Amino acid sequence: MTTLGQSQHLPVLKISSPGAIVDAGALGEVLVPHRYCPTELALGDMLRVFTYLDSEGRTIGTTQKPKVEVGQFAFLKAAENTDFGTFMDWGLDKDLLVPFGEQHRPMEAGKSYIVHAYLNSADGRITGSSKIDKFLDDDKPHSFVVGQAVDLIIANSTDLGFKAIIDNSHWGVLYKNEVAERLSFGQSKCGFVKYVRPDRKIDLTLQNARESRDEHATQIMEYLEKHRGFAPLHDKSDPKVIERVFGMSKKSFKRAIGGLYKERAISIESDGIRLLEQ
Secondary structure (H helix, E strand, O other): OOOOOOEEEEEEEEEOOOEEEEEOHHHOEEEEEHHHOOOOOOOOOEEEEEEEEOOOOOEEEEOOOOOOOOOOEEEEEEEEEOOOEEEEEOOOOOOEEEEHHHOOOOOOOOOEEEEEEEEOOOOOOEEEEOOHHHHOOOOOOOOOOOOOEEEEEEEEEOOOEEEEEEOOOEEEEEEHHHOOOOOOOOOEEEEEEEEEOOOOOEEEEOOOHHHHOOHHHHHHHHHHHHOOOEEOOOOOOOHHHHHHHHOOOHHHHHHHHHHHHHOOOEEEEOOEEEEOOO
16 A cells, blocks of 8 residues: 555656656555656566655655655654754655654754654654654553664663664663663664563663673573473583583583673573563
């Protein structure tokens, strides 16, 4: 289904003097002006088109790529303040308006802000907002799992570390003692889900835990996966038994299970180690 404010590949139905007419499904036939069309364009070709409303309220298309689409967040620069609000540079010829009522704090031209794009229910136009919390619902169910790769936008810093927007939908936390690089407000990063807490809050990491494991930790995880998630060994076990089962020293075993415990990949119990649900 074609949605206003999002880019999609659409078929060319006609080519006329104003430009190409594409089939935008529920939005009808949409004009893509000639200045946005490739030089060699034929009927039936597929164009990646972003749809929006022009100044007269008509649906129009462009092949320009916006920095943010409806339902997404992006770090945008304020281009101009007007009587209606602040216009942001979002990569299109026509700037994105953030009305005064949608500004978390008054915006200044030349500065950059995290902005969410949405469809204004009053007129159906694409509108921006810097009131981030309005569009992130931590009580909303999610399907994030430990180890999942996610797209992040660094949005705030706290005593614990950094708050980040996860896949345009939820808040997550990167703990500062686990971040080895400098992060800045509005920066986009690839991260991973480290832990989903019982209250469904999400802890994040910038490092893929599986890739960072040493050979001993990998060996222990493989053993657990093959033995119903349990091994009757722990940090107090006989070194000879550890050597016989895993072929490693007790020191290496303790270091490996300590790292896996910190990852929340295993629990260390009185009778052994257990693989946690991922």
